[in-house]
Amino acid sequence: MGEIDPMQAMVALFAAIAFAAIVFILVNPYTSGEKKAEKRISSISKSGVRTSERRGAADQASARRKAVADTLKDLEARQKSSEKIDFHLRLQRAGLKITLKGYWLMSLAAGAGCTIVSLIAFPTAPLAAPIIGFVGAFGLPRWYVARATKVRQTKFLKEFANAIDVIVRGIKSGLPLNECLSIIARESPEPIASEIREVVEEQRVGVPISECLDRLMQRVPLAEVKFFAVVIAIQQKSGGNLSEALGNLSGVLRDRVRLQMKVKAMSAEAKASAGVLASLPPIVGLLVYLTSPSYISLLWQLKTGQLLLLGSAFWMSCGILVMRKMINFKF
Numbered sequence: 441m442g443e444i445d446p447m448q449a450m451v452a453l454f455a456a457i458a459f460a461a462i463v464f465i466l467v468n469p470y471t472s473g474e475k476k477a478e479k480r481i482s483s484i485s486k487s488g489v490r491t492s493e494r495r496g497a498a499d500q501a502s503a504r505r506k507a508v509a510d511t512l513k514d515l516e517a518r519q520k521s522s523e524k525i526d527f528h529l530r531l532q533r534a535g536l537k538i539t540l541k542g543y544w545l546m547s548l549a550a551g552a553g554c555t556i557v558s559l560i561a562f563p564t565a566p567l568a569a570p571i572i573g574f575v576g577a578f579g580l581p582r583w584y585v586a587r588a589t590k591v592r593q594t595k596f597l598k599e600f601a602n603a604i605d606v607i608v609r610g611i612k613s614g615l616p617l618n619e620c621l622s623i624i625a626r627e628s629p630e631p632i633a634s635e636i637r638e639v640v641e642e643q644r645v646g647v648p649i650s651e652c653l654d655r656l657m658q659r660v661p662l663a664e665v666k667f668f669a670v671v672i673a674i675q676q677k678s679g680g681n682l683s684e685a686l687g688n689l690s691g692v693l694r695d696r697v698r699l700q701m702k703v704k705a706m707s708a709e710a711k712a713s714a715g716v717l718a719s720l721p722p723i724v725g726l727l728v729y730l731t732s733p734s735y736i737s738l739l740w741q742l743k744t745g746q747l748l749l750l751g752s753a754f755w756m757s758c759g760i761l762v763m764r765k766m767i768n769f770k771f
Contacts, residue, residue: 551578605687617649625639635656657669
């Protein structure tokens with residue numbers, strides 16, 4: 441055997457040492473637990489970040505809930521402070537462009553007309569004339585105002601969802617809220633155009649949007665208008681996607697209108713029956729008076745007949761109120 445060259449032996453030794461060092465460096469993190477510690481530290485840091493993100497989202501959600509609660513409390517406080525409704529506001533709700541003086545003059549004219557008609561129709565019952573005149577002066581005008589208010593609010597509610605859709609499309613296209621309201625005031629049908637026009641004109645003179653919507657709720661006391669005011673007020677205070685919120689509100693309003701139409705369709709038969717039953721006694725009495733007045737006139741000529749008429753009117757009123765309670769649904 442030949443002798444081993446010392447130089448080659450040294451090179452081989454150094455190569456072996458270098459290889460062993462490289463192997464040790466690569467294997468040591470896995471055998472000593474450093475890799476596991478790094479993984480554990482990274483997992484702990486990621487969980488901390490996730491926890492902080494969750495806490496941030498929870499804090500943001502709680503802040504929005506608090507803003508919603510504060511807004512609802514403010515609206516309820518304002519509504520309670522303005523519970524006393526004067527007659528001028530009632531005329532505004534009915535959409536009647538008359539003054540209080542004109543209203544009372546028309547009421548007196550209606551009372552005088554009803555009194556004259558009563559004297560002509562029932563000459564043998566003079567006591568009925570002042571009663572009918574009182575009802576004509578104070579009851580008939582108020583009934584007309586209430587009826588006009590209901591009709592106007594129904595028309596407003598019918599177009600309110602379309603108006604909100606106009607706002608949603610305008611905001612998505614980059615228009616501000618004021619310009620969207622101006623478009624509704626110009627192009628929407630009545631009565632929603634006049635009401636939104638009032639809001640736009642109040643904003644032009646510097647009234648805040650929250651106060652404008654409060655006045656709108658006073659003129660149009662509907663739950664849908666209150667929802668709209670709450671959404672706008674929350675967006676003004678805490679921010680958020682107004683178009684998405686109003687789009688959801690529009691869908692809710694359409695569902696409410698659809699439910700209202702369904703309830704009316706289901707209760708139409710009961711309302712027709714109640715109307716027939718309530719109108720049958722006075723119609724029969726009128727027909728009997730036209731055919732044989734001497735036969736039925738004993739009811740208001742004799743005290744016994746007058747007592748019977750009062751009792752019949754009382755029980756008829758009770759029956760009408762019971763039927764009205766049965767066919768009116770809250771939704």
